[in-house]
Amino acid sequence: MNALPRPSTIFLAAITTLVAVLLYSPLFVPIVSSFFTISHGNVDWSSPTLSTYVALAENHDILSALRTTLIVGVCTVVLSVVSGTLLALYYHSRRSGRSFLQFIIFLPFLMPPIISGLALLIFFREIHLERSLLTVVIGHTVFVLAIVYRTVLMRLQSMSRTLVEASYDLGATGWQTFWRIILPNLSSAMVGGAILAFALSFDETMITILVTGTQSTLPVRLWAMMRLGFSPDINALVALILMFTVLLCVLAARFLIPRQMATERT
Amino acid sequence: MSLLVTVLAFALPVVFVLVPLAIFLGYSFFSVDQGTIVYGLSLGNYVRFFTDPIFLPVFWNTIVLCVSVAVICILLAYPAAYFLTTLKGRWRYALLMLLLVPLLMSYVIKIYAIRSILGLNGFLNKALVALGILDQPSTLFVFNMNAILLTLSLLLIPFAILPIFLSLERIPQTLLRASDDLGASGWQTFLRITLPLSLPGVASAASFVFVLAIGDFLTPQMVGGISGFTFGRILYSQFGTAYNWPFGAALSVALAIVVICAILIGERFGRNRGTSI
Numbered sequence: 001m002n003a004l005p006r007p008s009t010i011f012l013a014a015i016t017t018l019v020a021v022l023l024y025s026p027l028f029v030p031i032v033s034s035f036f037t038i039s040h041g042n043v044d045w046s047s048p049t050l051s052t053y054v055a056l057a058e059n060h061d062i063l064s065a066l067r068t069t070l071i072v073g074v075c076t077v078v079l080s081v082v083s084g085t086l087l088a089l090y091y092h093s094r095r096s097g098r099s100f101l102q103f104i105i106f107l108p109f110l111m112p113p114i115i116s117g118l119a120l121l122i123f124f125r126e127i128h129l130e131r132s133l134l135t136v137v138i139g140h141t142v143f144v145l146a147i148v149y150r151t152v153l154m155r156l157q158s159m160s161r162t163l164v165e166a167s168y169d170l171g172a173t174g175w176q177t178f179w180r181i182i183l184p185n186l187s188s189a190m191v192g193g194a195i196l197a198f199a200l201s202f203d204e205t206m207i208t209i210l211v212t213g214t215q216s217t218l219p220v221r222l223w224a225m226m227r228l229g230f231s232p233d234i235n236a237l238v239a240l241i242l243m244f245t246v247l248l249c250v251l252a253a254r255f256l257i258p259r260q261m262a263t264e265r266t
Numbered sequence: 267m268s269l270l271v272t273v274l275a276f277a278l279p280v281v282f283v284l285v286p287l288a289i290f291l292g293y294s295f296f297s298v299d300q301g302t303i304v305y306g307l308s309l310g311n312y313v314r315f316f317t318d319p320i321f322l323p324v325f326w327n328t329i330v331l332c333v334s335v336a337v338i339c340i341l342l343a344y345p346a347a348y349f350l351t352t353l354k355g356r357w358r359y360a361l362l363m364l365l366l367v368p369l370l371m372s373y374v375i376k377i378y379a380i381r382s383i384l385g386l387n388g389f390l391n392k393a394l395v396a397l398g399i400l401d402q403p404s405t406l407f408v409f410n411m412n413a414i415l416l417t418l419s420l421l422l423i424p425f426a427i428l429p430i431f432l433s434l435e436r437i438p439q440t441l442l443r444a445s446d447d448l449g450a451s452g453w454q455t456f457l458r459i460t461l462p463l464s465l466p467g468v469a470s471a472a473s474f475v476f477v478l479a480i481g482d483f484l485t486p487q488m489v490g491g492i493s494g495f496t497f498g499r500i501l502y503s504q505f506g507t508a509y510n511w512p513f514g515a516a517l518s519v520a521l522a523i524v525v526i527c528a529i530l531i532g533e534r535f536g537r538n539r540g541t542s543i
Contacts, residue, residue, distance in 0.1 A: 005452055012349035016361075019346045019427075022420055023368040026379035029389065083278055090275040097272065104279040107287070112481020112525060114498060115290070115518050118505060122293055122515070123286035142282050199370050205484060210505070219374045226378050226488065238375050245371050253363065 027242055034235035055233035062237060065221035069202060072133060072217055076140040076201040077194045083141070084148030085190060089182075092156045102149075109146035116143060117210035124211065131213035139207040144200045148193035151256065155189035156182075192255035199248045294516035303511060311516035321500065321517070328497035329524065331415060332479040336426075336472040338419040343426035343471060344464075350427075351434045362431060369424045377488045380417045384408060384489070409491020417489050418479045425478060426471040429536075433467025434460070466536045473532020477525050497521060 035048045056062065087105060091098045108116040117139065124135050163185070167177040205219040212220060218241075225234065295307045315321050350362055368376070383389045384407040391403035407413050437460060445455040483498030490496065501521065504514030 008452070009349075009352065012345050012352070015342065015345035016349040016365075019342050019423060020365060022342075023365065023423060025383060025389075026376045026420065027368060027371055029379045029383060030375065087275060087279070090271070095268070095272060095275075097276070101276060101279060104283050107283055110477075110525075110529060111287075111522065112477065112498075114481055114483055114501065115287075115522055115525075118501075118514065118518055119286035119290035120282075121505070122511065123282075123289055126289055138282060145279075203370070203372050203374075205374050206482075219372060222372075222374050222378070223484065223488075226374070238372070238379075241372055241375065246367065249363075249367050249370050 030235045030238035031242060033232075034239045037232065052232045052236040056236040056240075059233055062218070062221065062233075065216055065218045068133065068215050069218040072136050072140060073198045073201045075137045076144060077197050079137065079141045080144050080148045080197045081190055081194050084145050084193060085152050085186065087145075087149050088153040088156055091153060105149050106146050108142050113143065113204075113206040114210075117207035120207070121210045131211055133213070133215055135211045135213070136208055136217065139211045140201045140204055143204060143207055144197040147196050147200065148190075151193035151196065152186055152189050155186055159185050188255045192252050195248055195252040195255065199245065199252070202245075202248075290515055291519065293512050294519050296512040296515075298510050298512055301509065311513045314513065315516055315520060324495055324500055325497050325520065327411075328480060331411060331496065332418075332476050334415055335418045335422060335479045336475040338415070339423050339426040339475045340430070340468055340471055342419075343423055343430055344468065347427050347430040347434055347467075348460075350431055362427075365427050366424050373421070374484065376421060377417060377485055380420055381413075381489050384413055384416060409489065410493045411490070413489040413491070414486050414494050414496065417485050418482065421485065422475045422478055425474045429470040429474065430464060430467040433464045433470075437463045469535035470532050473528050473536065476528050477532075480521065480524060480528075 034052050035050070037047065037049060037051065087101065091102055120135070120139050120142070121131075124131060129135060159182075163181055164177055167181045172180065203219060204217075205223060208217050208220050209223065216224070222234065222237075293303075294311055295309065297304045297306065297308055297310050346365065350358055350365075353361060381388075385391070386403050386405060386408050388407075390407060391400070394400040395403060407416060441459055441463075442455055445459050450458065481498065483496070483502045486494055486496040486499050487502070490499065497517070498521075501514055501517045504510050504517060508514075
């Protein structure tokens with residue numbers, strides 16, 4: 001871009017700062033509050049404390065919801081990475097019906113989650129599958145599949161064809177080429193996709209509310225609790241979750257942005 | 267062998283995506299009689315949607331609300347995205363990341379925090395009273411449509427920043443330099459070159475934000491209160507308290523049609539033309 005006149009730059013910087021403040025204020029409020037006691041809606045700024053974190057460690061409701069969320073997340077990651085990779089390979093091999101298949105994969109991501117969730121709810125009822133963690137995992141997998149698929153496919157398409165040809169020239173079989181050449185080249189995209197899938201599953205609320213049975217994941221539990229108002233230990237939980245999410249973002253970026261590009265652009 | 271591979275590849279997506287959506291569509295033609303679902307085809311749900319005085323106005327108001335959310339998001343995101351493209355190298359992407367990270371932060375928690383900021387006892391009201399702008403805390407931002415509008419806008423700004431940034435970044439520097447060489451002022455270059463070439467990004471951004479806003483029912487449920495009824499909430503209530511799944515499915519079809527239109531419009535105007543030099 002051309003150099004801007006100074007007043008415009010100041011104006012643009014001011015708007016950008018405003019946007020950053022708007023985006024981050026809902027994240028900082030609970031974090032700051034987690035270190036202070038609140039009574040009657042007023043924060044007592046005089047005495048920083050870790051009592052909310054202690055209370056959190058004793059909140060069994062939340063801890064069991066956290067465990068459920070992690071179980072669902074891990075299952076979702078395994079299912080979506082395996083099927084997403086296979087589907088990307090299928091698309092890449094130029095077999096029949098591939099654009100239609102891609103369209104179906106993207107559907108749950110394009111449709112509002114409430115529609116995907118309700119469709120699955122009715123589907124599970126029609127095939128007499130009780131709502132349980134299994135239905136939650138299926139719901140999450142269907143939802144995050146598109147992300148993993150796209151991440152892996154993009155890496156596949158940027159992979160040089162010559163690598164595979166060289167492997168065949170050197171006498172490797174199809175399987176050997178797959179295990180020794182294709183899979184190692186895809187691995188960082190798969191890890192990045194897995195982290196994104198986990199992050200999305202960790203936060204998925206709308207589909208989960210609709211298809212969950214008696215066990216609820218963390219966002220659903222929080223959602224139920226919020227209607228009554230929060231106990232202060234939730235602020236501690238929020239602070240921990242936010243730190244955890246930042247960590248996930250950094251990890252995902254590290255795996256998904258090719259090292260080469262990162263150094264080129266600096 | 268090849269056929270087997272094809273069948274296997276299609277199995278999962280078809281069973282868990284296409285079939286549920288097809289059943290869902292089918293449900294919208296069923297009806298409910300005394301708490302049980304009648305599996306007979308009828309257009310009753312759609313007739314009810316168009317004739318009942320409740321649903322169409324809420325539907326329309328929700329569309330207006332979500333268009334407003336999209337407009338607010340773009341008004342804030344465009345200058346921010348433009349500012350990013352004026353930065354060099356590492357800073358540009360670091361700041362972009364900074365503005366996108368809130369996307370991955372817990373949605374429910376953000377809604378809750380925004381509610382506590384907007385609330386009667388919230389930080390916003392306290393700040394306005396402290397600054398002397400208001401005499402006493404205002405109920406303008408709690409449990410109504412304004413609250414939904416503000417909350418959704420705050421949540422969805424990052425979705426507007428990314429497409430606009432990408433389309434601004436793709437504008438060839440040579441065009442800007444040419445415009446400068448031909449004696450155009452900064453404003454002229456912006457209005458005649460940059461703005462028109464970035465409009466596809468604005469279209470995609472608007473379509474993203476609109477689609478995400480109209481499909482949401484968590485935010486309205488959480489900050490809308492009694493007066494903030496949106497289409498998503500009505501739809502959700504058909505599956506909960508009202509227990510009329512077929513009618514809920516018909517409402518979802520109406521929602522899906524609006525979403526598909528928004529995506530198609532976004533696609534149509536969102537293609538980058540003329541920037542591939």
